[in-house]
Amino acid sequence: MxxxxxxxxxxxxxxxxxxxxxxxxxxxxxxxxxxxxxxxxxxxxxxxxxxxxxxxxxxxxxxxxxxxxxxxxxxxxxxxxxxxxxxxxxxxxxxxxxxxxxxxxxxxxxxxxxxxxxxxxxxxxxxxxxxxxxxxxxxxxxxxxxxxxxxxxxxxxxxxxxxxxxxxxxxxxxxxxxxxxxxxxxxxxxxxxxxxxxxxxxxxxxxxxxxxxxxxxxxxxxxxxxxxxxxxxxxxEDNIKPISRQPLKGILVCFNELDSNDWVRDIIENLVRESNFQIFIKPHPADVSRHTFFEGISKEFHVDYVEPCSDISTLQDRVQILLGGITGAHIDALIYSMLPMTFENWYPEDYYGLLSDGALLKVKNASSISFEYSQNIEQIHKKRVQYNYHCKKPDLMPSDQIIKIINDIK
Known part of the structure; x- marks a missing residue:
C-alpha cells in the first residue's frame, strides 16, 4: 500500500x-x-x-x-x-x-x-x-x-x-x-x-x-x-428529579448550526403569533458567531434569551416543552421532565432514532402544540428511564462508577 x-x-x-x-x-x-x-x-x-x-x-x-x-x-x-x-x-x-x-x-x-x-x-x-x-x-x-x-x-x-x-x-x-x-x-x-x-x-x-x-x-x-x-x-447526575406533570406555561426553543437565520426568524415569529406561552430561545454553545444574532431575535420578538452555555435544568419549573430540530437537546428535555417536540418540516430525518422509539413528538405547526402536549406528555415521559440508566438507580452515581473503573485499571 x-x-x-x-x-x-x-x-x-x-x-x-x-x-x-x-x-x-x-x-x-x-x-x-x-x-x-x-x-x-x-x-x-x-x-x-x-x-x-x-x-x-x-x-x-x-x-x-x-x-x-x-x-x-x-x-x-x-x-x-x-x-x-x-x-x-x-x-x-x-x-x-x-x-x-x-x-x-x-x-x-x-x-x-x-x-x-x-x-x-x-x-x-x-x-x-x-x-x-x-x-x-x-x-x-x-x-x-x-x-x-x-x-x-x-x-x-x-x-x-x-x-x-x-x-x-x-x-x-x-x-x-x-x-x-x-x-x-x-x-x-x-x-x-x-x-x-x-x-x-x-x-x-x-x-x-x-x-x-x-x-x-x-x-x-x-x-x-x-x-x-x-x-x-x-x-x-445532579439534576435527576421525579417526573411531575405541570400545566403548559413555557416553551424552550433550541437552535444549532443547522438552522439558518431565516428559519430561526420564521420559527420564533410563528410561535409568538400562534401561542400564548412564554417563549425562551437558546443557541448552541458552538454557534459562537451567531450568539449576538439570537440575542437580537429575542429582543425583536420580546422573548427570553437563554445563555448558550447555561444548563436547561434551571428552567424545569418554567418550561414544559423543548422544541428543536436535529439536536441532542431532546434527550436533555426528556431527562429534565420536559416534552421533546419538533415540527414536521424541522425534522427531515430521525437522526437519533427518537421518533421510532416514541421519545419525540412531531407536530404539524405551532397552533397544535397545546393540544398535542396534553395528549402525549405522560406517554413520552415513560421513555425517560430507557435513555439514562441513572434514572433506574438514582442512588448509584455514574461518576462514582466511572472513577472505580479508572482506579481499577492496571
Whole structure:
C-alpha cells in the first residue's frame, strides 16, 4: 500500500465528522466559499497556525489521568469525574478555553509537523475518489494538515507525559480520534464518556472502556473490542428529579448550526403569533458567531434569551416543552421532565432514532402544540428511564462508577 493511500485513509477515519457520507455535515451547515475550496482551506490553516504560536510549550505532569475536552458540553460530561479523580489533569484542545481546564495542549507542534508533510497531505487529498470527501478536506484544510501527522505527535507527547489513562468524550472529531489511535498504538488505557446522545451512524467504539448512558445507546454503536459499561449519564447526575406533570406555561426553543437565520426568524415569529406561552430561545454553545444574532431575535420578538452555555435544568419549573430540530437537546428535555417536540418540516430525518422509539413528538405547526402536549406528555415521559440508566438507580452515581473503573485499571 503506497504512502498517499495510507494518508488518505487516515484523513477520512480521523475526520469522521466532516467526511462521513451518511452525515455530510458541511453540506448540512451550508458551508460555502467565494474562493476555491483549497484556497479557503489554506487561509484557515495559516490563520490557525499563527494562533498556535501561543501554545508552543505546555507543562503536563507525568503519570496522570488526562482528560481532553474541546467544548463546553464535553467539560460538562467530564468535569465531575475529573473532580473526583485524585490524579486528573484536564486539557483543552484546539482553540477551546475553559476555566475548569488545567492547561492546554501544545498546538504549535501539530501545525509545525503538518507543514513539514504539506505536499504529501495535498496529494493524499486529491487521491480520494469521493468528491464530497475531497471537497470537505480541502475547504477545512487545517484539519487535514493536522490529522495527516497528529497520531505521530500524540504518540511523542504521550511518551513524554506517560499518562496512566486517557479520557475523552467525543468519538468523531479529528483531535480525539487521533488521541485514541495513539493510545492504542502505545497500549495506553483509554475511556470514552459520551457528551451527548448517539445515532446509529456514529463511528465504532475504539476505546479500552466505553461508559455509556443506556442500553439504547449501547445498541446504537458498533463495538470494536471496547469494554462497555452502562452507567448512566454523568452530565445529568445532579439534576435527576421525579417526573411531575405541570400545566403548559413555557416553551424552550433550541437552535444549532443547522438552522439558518431565516428559519430561526420564521420559527420564533410563528410561535409568538400562534401561542400564548412564554417563549425562551437558546443557541448552541458552538454557534459562537451567531450568539449576538439570537440575542437580537429575542429582543425583536420580546422573548427570553437563554445563555448558550447555561444548563436547561434551571428552567424545569418554567418550561414544559423543548422544541428543536436535529439536536441532542431532546434527550436533555426528556431527562429534565420536559416534552421533546419538533415540527414536521424541522425534522427531515430521525437522526437519533427518537421518533421510532416514541421519545419525540412531531407536530404539524405551532397552533397544535397545546393540544398535542396534553395528549402525549405522560406517554413520552415513560421513555425517560430507557435513555439514562441513572434514572433506574438514582442512588448509584455514574461518576462514582466511572472513577472505580479508572482506579481499577492496571
Amino acid at each position: 503506497n504512502l498517499f493511500k495510507v494518508i488518505s485513509e487516515r484523513l477520512l477515519v480521523l475526520n469522521y465528522d466532516i467526511c462521513s457520507l451518511e452525515w455530510k455535515f458541511l453540506n448540512k451547515l451550508g458551508v460555502k466559499s467565494r474562493f476555491p475550496p483549497i484556497l479557503t482551506g489554506l487561509i484557515r490553516a495559516l490563520y490557525f497556525s499563527l494562533k498556535s504560536l501561543r501554545d508552543i510549550y505546555i507543562h503536563v505532569p507525568k503519570d496522570k489521568v488526562l482528560f481532553f475536552v474541546g467544548s463546553h458540553n464535553q467539560v460538562k460530561a467530564l468535569s465531575k469525574v475529573h473532580q473526583k479523580s485524585e490524579n486528573g489533569v484536564m486539557l483543552s484542545i484546539h482553540n477551546f478555553r475553559n476555566m475548569k481546564c488545567d492547561s492546554h495542549i501544545p498546538l504549535f507542534w501539530f501545525y509545525f509537523m503538518g507543514w513539514l508533510v504539506f505536499p504529501i497531505t495535498v496529494i493524499s487529498i486529491y487521491a480520494i475518489p469521493n468528491e464530497y470527501q475531497k471537497w470537505a478536506l480541502k475547504i477545512r484544510f487545517e484539519r487535514a494538515l493536522i490529522s495527516s501527522c497528529s497520531v505521530w505527535v500524540w504518540k511523542f507527547l504521550f511518551m513524554i507525559w506517560r499518562p496512566r489513562t486517557v479520557i475523552i468524550s467525543n468519538d468523531h472529531n479529528h483531535w480525539t480520534c487521533a488521541i485514541v489511535q495513539a493510545t492504542k498504538e502505545l497500549n495506553i488505557p483509554s475511556v470514552y464518556i459520551p457528551h451527548a446522545f448517539t445515532s446509529e451512524t456514529f463511528p465504532p467504539l475504539e476505546c479500552t472502556y466505553s461508559c455509556l448512558e443506556s442500553d439504547i445507546q449501547k445498541n446504537r454503536y458498533v463495538n470494536r473490542n471496547s469494554d462497555i459499561r452502562v452507567v448512566g449519564a454523568v452530565r445529568y
